[in-house]
Amino acid sequence: MIAQVPPNLAELLGQVIGYIYPNEIEIHWSILIVVYPYLTGLVAGAFILASLVKVFSVKEVQPTYRLALLTALSFLLVAPFPLLLHLGHMERSFEIFLAPHLSSAMAMFGFVYAWYLMGILLLEIWFEYRHDLVVWGREHKPPLRWVYRALSLFSTDISERAVAFDRKAVRTITIVGIPSAFLLHGYVGFIFGSIKANPWWSSVLMPIVFLMSAIVSGIALVLFLYMVVTSLRNEPLDMKCLDRVASYLFYAVVVDFSLEALDFIHRLYQSEESVKILAQLISVKLFTNLVILQVLLGMLVPLAVLVAARTRRANPDLRKLLYFTSAILIQLGIFSTRWNVVIGGQLFSKSFRGLMAYKMEMTGLEGLVTTLGLLIAPFVILLVLVRLLPAKRVGEAPVHPA
Amino acid sequence: MNKREFLKKGAIAFIPAAAVLQALIRQAEAGATSGAGAAGSPTPGYEPRDHWYGMGIEVEKCIGCNRCAEACKVENDVPPEPFFFRTWVERYTVKQSGETEVECISVNPRGERKTQDEREALRSFFVPKLCNHCAHAPCVQVCPVGATFTTADGVVLVDSTRCIGCRYCIQACPYGARFFNHHTNTADKCTFCYHRVVKGLLPACVEVCPTQARVFGDLRSKASRLVRFQRMNKINVLKPALNTEPKVYYAQLDGEVR
Numbered sequence: 090m091i092a093q094v095p096p097n098l099a100e101l102l103g104q105v106i107g108y109i110y111p112n113e114i115e116i117h118w119s120i121l122i123v124v125y126p127y128l129t130g131l132v133a134g135a136f137i138l139a140s141l142v143k144v145f146s147v148k149e150v151q152p153t154y155r156l157a158l159l160t161a162l163s164f165l166l167v168a169p170f171p172l173l174l175h176l177g178h179m180e181r182s183f184e185i186f187l188a189p190h191l192s193s194a195m196a197m198f199g200f201v202y203a204w205y206l207m208g209i210l211l212l213e214i215w216f217e218y219r220h221d222l223v224v225w226g227r228e229h230k231p232p233l234r235w236v237y238r239a240l241s242l243f244s245t246d247i248s249e250r251a252v253a254f255d256r257k258a259v260r261t262i263t264i265v266g267i268p269s270a271f272l273l274h275g276y277v278g279f280i281f282g283s284i285k286a287n288p289w290w291s292s293v294l295m296p297i298v299f300l301m302s303a304i305v306s307g308i309a310l311v312l313f314l315y316m317v318v319t320s321l322r323n324e325p326l327d328m329k330c331l332d333r334v335a336s337y338l339f340y341a342v343v344v345d346f347s348l349e350a351l352d353f354i355h356r357l358y359q360s361e362e363s364v365k366i367l368a369q370l371i372s373v374k375l376f377t378n379l380v381i382l383q384v385l386l387g388m389l390v391p392l393a394v395l396v397a398a399r400t401r402r403a404n405p406d407l408r409k410l411l412y413f414t415s416a417i418l419i420q421l422g423i424f425s426t427r428w429n430v431v432i433g434g435q436l437f438s439k440s441f442r443g444l445m446a447y448k449m450e451m452t453g454l455e456g457l458v459t460t461l462g463l464l465i466a467p468f469v470i471l472l473v474l475v476r477l478l479p480a481k482r483v484g485e486a487p488v489h490p491a
Numbered sequence: 492m493n494k495r496e497f498l499k500k501g502a503i504a505f506i507p508a509a510a511v512l513q514a515l516i517r518q519a520e521a522g523a524t525s526g527a528g529a530a531g532s533p534t535p536g537y538e539p540r541d542h543w544y545g546m547g548i549e550v551e552k553c554i555g556c557n558r559c560a561e562a563c564k565v566e567n568d569v570p571p572e573p574f575f576f577r578t579w580v581e582r583y584t585v586k587q588s589g590e591t592e593v594e595c596i597s598v599n600p601r602g603e604r605k606t607q608d609e610r611e612a613l614r615s616f617f618v619p620k621l622c623n624h625c626a627h628a629p630c631v632q633v634c635p636v637g638a639t640f641t642t643a644d645g646v647v648l649v650d651s652t653r654c655i656g657c658r659y660c661i662q663a664c665p666y667g668a669r670f671f672n673h674h675t676n677t678a679d680k681c682t683f684c685y686h687r688v689v690k691g692l693l694p695a696c697v698e699v700c701p702t703q704a705r706v707f708g709d710l711r712s713k714a715s716r717l718v719r720f721q722r723m724n725k726i727n728v729l730k731p732a733l734n735t736e737p738k739v740y741y742a743q744l745d746g747e748v749r
Contacts, residue, residue: 094673098574108581108593110667114574117658117671168520172679177676181636184655190637227671285733286629288667350552411665433705442593 097448106373107443116435116447119455120125120428121171124297124463126277126299127427128168133300134267134307135161136210138337143263149333155434155480156318157311158214159443163288163471165206172198174454194280205273209266214478215242216258221483223247223265274303281430288363289370289434303344306423308338313416316409318475328405335412338393342419366441373437374444379429387422403434533689539643544683545738546697548619550705550745555580555617559696559705560597566684566695573598575670577681578621578696583747585613591747618748619705621696622647622668623729623737624679626666630660630669630680639678645710645738646685651677665730683707689740710738 098114105114139157141147173179189196198386222241226234275296281287283296292298312334319326356364391414397403398411436445450456502678563569563578580599582604586592590612596604596617624647629648631639638653649660654677655720661669661678672679684694688707697707708717717740726744730749731737741748 094570094572094574097570102574102598108595109580111574111576111595111598112661112670115671117661145580172657177658177671178654181653181655184636184653188636190634193635193637193659194633195635195657198636280659283628284633284663286663306573435662439667440593442591442749 097450101446101448104183104446105443107438107444108440109445110440113438113445116432116445118431118435119175119447119462120432120449120457120460120463121175121455123427123431124171124460125168125426126274126431126465127306128171128467129274130299130303130306130427131310131424132161132165132168132205132307132422133270133303134305135164135311136307137304138308138311138334140263140267140270141337143260144267147333149327149329150337152330152480153311153315153328153334156315156475157307158210158217159474159478159480160311160314160467160471161307162210162214163467163474165210166470167463167466169202170466171460174459194276194283197276198280201273201276205269209262209269213259213262213266215240216255216262218478219244219255220247220252221478224483240477242406247278250350271300272380274448275300281434283461284350286439287434288361289306289367289437290430292352292356298345298348298352301341302423302426305338305341305345305419308334308341309416309419309423312338312412313420314471316416317414318480324468326409328408331409332410333406335395335398335415336403339392339418340401342388342392342395346392363441366437366444370433370444375384375429375433378425379433382425383422383429386418387425388419391418391422394418520682534691537689538691541711542644544645544688545624545708545710545717545740546621546683546694547706547708547717547724547740547742548707549704549720549724550616550618550743552702553580553617553619554702554704555582555596556701557600558699558701559619561600562695562699563639563681566687567682569679570672570674575672575679577668577679580637581618581620581718581748582615583618583745583746584615585747586611587613599677605645607628607638612640614745616745618741618744619696620668620729621666621739622664623685623739624681624683625733626736626738627734629663629665629735633659633663635659642685644688646683646688647680648682648685649678649680651675665735 101114135157138150139161141155142150142154173182176182184425185196186199189199220240222237223245224247226237226241229237278296278299281299284290284291312331315331315334316326356367394415395412398408398415404413422451432447436447437443438445454456557580558575560579563576564571569575569577575682576597579595582596584592594604624639624641624645626645628639628641628647630717631641634640634654635657636653636655638650638655639647640650641647643679651672654715656671656676656678658671658678661671664680669678669680671677683693684696687694693707694705697705706716706720708715708720710717712718719743721740726742727744728737729744
């Protein structure tokens with residue numbers, strides 16, 4: 090790797106407002122680190138939505154169950170890449186497994202990730218699909234037959250007893266999975282929230298805010314995908330399911346908004362040493378991203394839309410449109426939230442006397458092209474997964490229009 | 492042997508084998524580091540545990556000549572660009588209006604300075620900054636692989652052969668003392684010129700300071716200049732509320748300095 094000082098640092102020096110420590114000119118955690126919590130948030134949120142079916146027996150949401158699991162998997166598979174690409178020494182990343190420094194909030198990352206991927210998600214998906222995999226392995230011709238057989242790990246038992254065990258296993262894994270999903274994303278919040286040097290990050294609410302916004306974004310994504318995938322298949326949407334998911338989305342947004350408002354009011358009221366520079370940060374650097382995109386378009390408008398869809402007794406077609414709009418707006422809002430936390434937290438000097446600037450690269454390793462690639466990759470994986478592992482159970486009746 | 496037995500026996504064999512392997516790796520590592528230490532040749536008989544280093548800075552003595560920052564860049568191969576400093580000097584001007592203006596003179600040391608109207612200025616002074624080698628260092632705490640560590644003599648160092656370049660330490664430092672070295676692709680910072688100190692020499696910045704505004708010493712030795720400095724001055728440290736326990740001690744530090 091050829092070492093190179095980022096060429097735009099001199100240019101950024103001209104954009105500094107006030108005084109910053111000289112080493113602060115470089116923004117260290119770039120757009121890739123914005124993408125990472127966004128992706129894991131979607132994973133955690135989608136999984137929690139899926140869990141509602143198994144643990145709390147919410148029958149209406151059943152049509153989204155398998156889709157939610159596969160969505161979580163697709164996003165989780167891509168999640169470590171922004172982190173790896175960001176490292177100065179990618180080849181040493183395994184050190185975090187071999188020699189974790191236990192006092193570091195970041196050291197557990199590899200283990201939390203590995204546990205969630207292998208201990209929870211893959212296991213749950215395997216038990217959920219095992220029966221169907223065995224059946225598909227018998228029905229299909231090679232080479233697909235071999236794929237299904239390999240995926241079923243060459244199990245063949247689809248007796249009543251074996252299937253009952255699968256169901257029990259799925260339920261148990263889900264019960265363990267909910268705290269694990271909380272852990273996965275709450276943990277990402279803790280990595281930021283525990284940095285006392287940075288008043289924009291340092292907050293005990295950070296893990297909880299991360300978690301709630303994760304749930305919001307995950308539910309919105311599954312809602313969006315359910316509508317898109319079902320329409321692509323020319324199947325009718327299950328309105329009961331849609332209404333239920335949308336109502337969960339509504340409650341999640343309300344809780345998320347309340348928490349973030351609490352955080353904001355708390356900072357404002359406490360009015361610590363950093364309050365002036367943070368106020369300047371919001372008004373000068375983050376006004377569009379925070380006030381317009383995150384709060385207004387990403388939260389208040391979708392809330393209003395969801396309320397309208399519920400109270401006005403809108404007809405199904407209008408409801409679909411309203412849900413779809415709010416799901417997209419919420420994704421936009423949550424991505425802005427991640428941006429405002431990660432990039433926003435690096436735009437003010439720890440001397441509390443000045444503001445820095447961030448200019449995203451276009452084509453570099455940490456540029457816009459890579460970012461878009463990383464955001465598109467999960468959908469490509471999901472496309473393959475949905476083809477390979479259909480959401481409809483073997484022997485399940487075809488869906489009738491609602 | 493059935494499946495269950497195989498797994499059981501495998502686990503029983505695996506755990507002690509892993510422990511032995513780990514012990515071997517540790518031993519090999521310890522051998523490697525002691526070898527490197529010998530090559531760096533500290534004073535014969537140098538025992539890190541007998542020392543606890545710190546630095547004193549007498550704010551009123553600093554004349555803002557920037558020789559410390561320049562000497563540091565030369566001594567430690569710090570990248571020449573004005574965005575990477577292991578030490579730097581700030582100029583403060585507190586105005587009659589109560590407003591404070593700060594400038595880092597090390598960024599453009601030969602450049603033209605904005606002259607302050609004397610009638611407007613209430614007080615003005617220079618403050619040298621560097622890594623505080625905190626006794627309770629947040630950068631050491633957050634390093635996920637232990638590449639940043641505190642030596643037995645109290646110096647915070649980065650092992651550039653181990654650092655994965657995640658930059659969490661840079662985020663965790665409240666003093667902006669760390670930067671990312673794009674030549675090594677690892678975190679970089681002041682070492683108190685550890686390579687000199689273990690040979691009984693002074694850090695480069697202390698050596699070149701024409702007014703002796705910087706005092707380096709061993710806090711474990713009652714005869715050291717630093718202990719005398721602490722005895723003779725009212726001392727303050729930067730951002731004490733963060734409980735990082737810095738070991739760079741400032742005399743006559745103004746409340747405006749952060």
